[in-house]
Amino acid sequence: MDIGQPKRIIEVEPVTLPVPEAIPVPEPRPAQTPEPAEPAP
Amino acid sequence: MTRTTLDRALPVESATEPVVAWRAWALTGRRDGTHLLLRPVVGRGRPWLPGRPAEAGCRMLGPFHEAPQLGCSCGLHGTHGLDLLRRTRCPAVLGRVALWGRVIEHESGFRAQYGYPQRLRLICQFCFWQWGTHGVQPAVVGWFPRGELLPMCDDHAEMAGRCGMRPQAWLPFDEIEQRLRDTYAVDPLAI
Numbered sequence: 640m641d642i643g644q645p646k647r648i649i650e651v652e653p654v655t656l657p658v659p660e661a662i663p664v665p666e667p668r669p670a671q672t673p674e675p676a677e678p679a680p
Numbered sequence: 681m682t683r684t685t686l687d688r689a690l691p692v693e694s695a696t697e698p699v700v701a702w703r704a705w706a707l708t709g710r711r712d713g714t715h716l717l718l719r720p721v722v723g724r725g726r727p728w729l730p731g732r733p734a735e736a737g738c739r740m741l742g743p744f745h746e747a748p749q750l751g752c753s754c755g756l757h758g759t760h761g762l763d764l765l766r767r768t769r770c771p772a773v774l775g776r777v778a779l780w781g782r783v784i785e786h787e788s789g790f791r792a793q794y795g796y797p798q799r800l801r802l803i804c805q806f807c808f809w810q811w812g813t814h815g816v817q818p819a820v821v822g823w824f825p826r827g828e829l830l831p832m833c834d835d836h837a838e839m840a841g842r843c844g845m846r847p848q849a850w851l852p853f854d855e856i857e858q859r860l861r862d863t864y865a866v867d868p869l870a871i
Contacts, residue, residue, distance in 0.1 A: 640722075640768055642759060643787025645750055648692045649699065650782060651792075657698050657778035658733055658796045659865035 690750070690784075698778035700798065701758025701790050704771035707802075707860070708827040713851045716829075716860050718797065721768045730863045733794045748784050748791035755784065755791030762871075764788055766809055772831055773860070774808070775800040775869050801869035802831040802857045806839075813871045821856045822847030829856070 705718040705728070717727040728734040736747035738754030748755025758777050759765055765774065781793030807815020818831035822840070824847050831853060832840060840846075861868060 640757065640759075640764060640789075642757065642764070642789035642791070645690060646785050646787060648690050648750075648782065648784055649695050650692065651695045651698055651780040653698050653780050654696050656733065656796075657780070657798060659731060 698780040699758070699783050699785075699790055699792065700776055700778055701760065702762050702765055703758045703775055703777040703795075703797075704765045704768045705773040705775070705797075706770055707772040707829040707831075709823070709829050709856075710827065711823050711849050713821070713823075713829075713856050713859060716856070716863050718773060718800075718860075718864070721771055728795075728797065731865070733796050736791075736793050736795075746782075747793060748782060750784065753791075755793065756795040757789060757791055758795070759789035761788070762813060766812055770828075770830070771803060771805050771808060772829060773800055774803045774813075774871075775866075797864055797866050799867050799869040800857075800861055800864065801871070802853065802860070804831055804833040804836055806836040807833055818853045821851040821853055823849040823851055831856070 704721055706721045707716060708719055709716040719725065719727045734756055736755045738745055738747040738752055740752055740754060756779060758779055765771060775797050776799040777795050778798050779790055779792035779795045783790055783792040802818050802821065804815055804818045816833035816835065819834045820832060820837050822830045822832060824830060
């Protein structure tokens with residue numbers, strides 16, 4: 640990919656890094672457990 | 681010409697806000713759609729790891745050197761506009777990328793020392809080549825050998841199959857796109 644000739648140099652020191660501090664971990668889906676059987680009358 | 685001599689030929693500026701540019705990536709993952717990783721579309725560059733800045737490095741001028749350098753084409757690339765990205769090979773993901781550290785601005789883009797995606801969207805590469813972002817949204821994601829993932833719209837998925845380009849698995853587009861954004865903790869690209 641040709642992006643042409645260089646024009647200028649920028650020394651970027653960001654105050655805040657543009658990287659999320661903590662990657663959220665998806666919550667595990669609750670295990671599907673069968674409903675307890677109704678006690679027999 | 682040495683790096684110092686070349687640097688003197690261009691103005692040098694300082695900034696505290698990252699440069700934001702357009703970029704395209706390739707995408708890899710497991711057959712079940714997990715362990716998604718953004719990768720450079722060309723070469724055998726290192727993957728962009730979730731939660732960590734990508735850092736450029738280069739061995740093109742002999743021993744490893746810091747990137748980007750003026751006398752080389754190294755660095756993490758980004759472009760001013762989207763159209764230039766339509767010439768890239770096999771793009772699977774389109775997005776906005778933050779670039780910082782040493783950044784060299786060119787006529788049509790940037791080369792940078794560090795980068796991290798800010799917004800991401802899966803694209804059908806065939807639609808993107810033909811119509812840019814006016815193409816059709818992907819419907820499926822093909823999983824190919826070596827873990828390469830290629831999103832495609834329905835028409836191009838069918839056409840790819842007729843041309844012998846058959847993935848080993850089809851994955852749901854919505855699920856993969858959401859998982860990609862969750863993996864990198866970024867927002868969707870609205871275009």
